[in-house]
Amino acid sequence: MKMRLVFGLAWRGPNLHKPWVVAFAALAMCSAAALVLHTTRPLWPAGWLGAGVVLALWLAAMGVLLGSMVRLAVEARRLCLPGLERATALSVCLNALALWVLTAIPLAVLSAHPAPLTELLAIGLAAGIAYALLPFWVVALALLLMPLLQTLTESLRWRGIAPQDPRFIAVCVAFVAPAVLFSAWNWRRVLQHANRPIGWFSRPIMLSATWTGGSPTPRANPADGVAGVSGLQIPRWLQPQVALHEAGPADPLRALRIALGGPYSPLTPASTLRRISPPLGAVGLLALLFLPVFVHPGVSSKGLRALILGLPVFGLGIVLLIGGLTRATHLVRRWHLSGGELAVLALLPGSGAAREQAARLRRVLFSRIRLRQLPLIAATVLIEALLTPDVNRTLLLALVLGLVPAAEAAVVYATLGRVAVPRWGYGVMTAIGQLVFVGGLNVATFSVEFASDGLRHAAFAATLLCYFGFATLSGLGRRAAQRLPHPYLGLD
């Protein structure tokens, strides 16, 4: 096996159309940021740490790309090409090692703190690979438990060990070793399921994205099998029962909701009840699991208060995020199918003129934001305002929660306007959005002292930057959609 080919495999896989350009553009930006942080150290003594964090984020992004190479390994398993399957795994390991070494060497030479920097980089890389490979439920659980752990460490006076602390090596090992082991275990698990569908809940996040493999004709998600709809991998009793009633030309809004399907479908009351019962049960179970934490004698009263007040608000925020992500993913996926509903909708009589159709489509797509997200946000902000009389905290929470409808609106407009957002673009947008959302939500809900000034300002600034990005995308999509002859034109 030629090492040059094995190395290059990660850069020729189906993940990116122009991987080198993206990787080096990201490296250039991160290096510039690191250089600025490093050279301004007389002004900011902790600049070296900032530089390390920026480069660790770059490595995390590269880790996500490397982890998503599992798709190539899945294809190799399906095509019975064991050599390619082994080469893909080897390529991921070698590239991860090379990236870590190449990034760490200059920092170690230039910086007075080589050990913590290299440790930070290892954490970033391992986190990226794990994010791409771990099942959705593990990532969701980690997101849920992260603030809980943070509150506990604060409350139990296990103050966070700073990277310059010699004990940071233990933190690094404690994070990197399980992340690598779990990633390897999950790589094997995904390959074992190569020829049969994996339920969306236990599927790695990177396998949930629509995968076209660079082909102009999008294919169904490889993890979905013949069905092409992940929702149909769920048990029969949980499958949605659509309330057809008299939906047709007489009730065009309802008809459109049925045609769009998934999270837009009107369901029968019994089906709705069946579908909400598992999440309600999970909430009850979670409350029971957290009960011992509330009564733990080591938890200071301040920490307990923050936890009790923060948990419902944080939970509602996560529900909001999952709802928004589900709808956005469904919409983009359906708009990519050339043989899907769009062709039927475009040729369906009784739907009126193009302008009327576009207005109706926008009404249905935005009704979920209007009728579900905005009331949920209002209720969450109200709970927070009642529980903590801190205007800044409430304002940050409102802004952070508002990111979800803003992102969903951007995806809706971009999709309707057929704005050519590449797949990796949506990946970056989702990753940054999730980071800002979860981080901001964490700052706004769980911090005992509502975070330091710097962190709070950073959270506000990052949130506003995300709004700017989403507003730009919405504007582009909206203008492009107005120029289209009818709204049911897919993403070629």
Next chain:
Amino acid sequence: MSESNCAPLVAQGLWHTYEEHSALRGVDFTVEAGSVLGLIGRNGAGKSTLIRALLGLLVPSSGCALVLGEPALRLTDRIKERIAYVPQQPEAFPWLTATQMFAFVGRFFPRWDDAFVRATLSRWDVPTGRPLAKLSPGERQRVELIRALACRPDVLVLDEPAAALDPVARRDLLREVALRAGEDGCTVLFSTHIVSDLERVASQIALLHAGRLLLHCALDDTKERYARLWLPPRHAAAAPDAALSRRAHSDGSLTLVVGRGARGDWPPAVQLDGARLDALGLEDLFVEIAA
């Protein structure tokens, strides 16, 4: 021009490009009313893109398409009631069962034929209680074909309709298509790369190769109008420019597919000493042009 006099499907200078790949390169053609046109071409020749552009399901890079006299991208309800389309890989409404889908879609079409749906579902042995996503590709394709036929269209467009069907279902489909065209005067456009299907039902054929329409004529005329011309090396320079395909051999000889001119005569090169003109069957013609 009244709607009834309009050609069912017209393409005018259609170009379409995906990123850097040109899928259609200036396609002009008209499907005549009541005809069954078989659109033939290799994989990736641009058949599906042409069909999608003809029906207004994509915005071509340039050119335009007309359906029953209306711009394809701005069809009115009156025209939509008269057309039906089955995509190559049907994936619509996977969350509905076949029964639910027919009940839902049928409400939009004034000429919806419920009796036909019931009879054909039973005849074609399609499971009606499972979500469409759980059907096999062949079953899914049958459901879509029933949907398209049940609205009693005047224009039926099928993109590789037989690709996922077994031989029995394929014969059933072709019989149904022939019946619709013969009895109801339905205009049918169907794409395929199975030449035998085409010979069974098509009255016209159009050959698309690398985004260009190389041939469009009545099926019965192909043998009369096109032939394979072999020219020995010494006459290679005299090969006609207007050949549909041209293949040079290692010994310097040439094989070309040539057609008759406007007055029905072959190109002068066929008279050259040593030149050989062979009649071509449809499959040979396709292979010669598209290889």
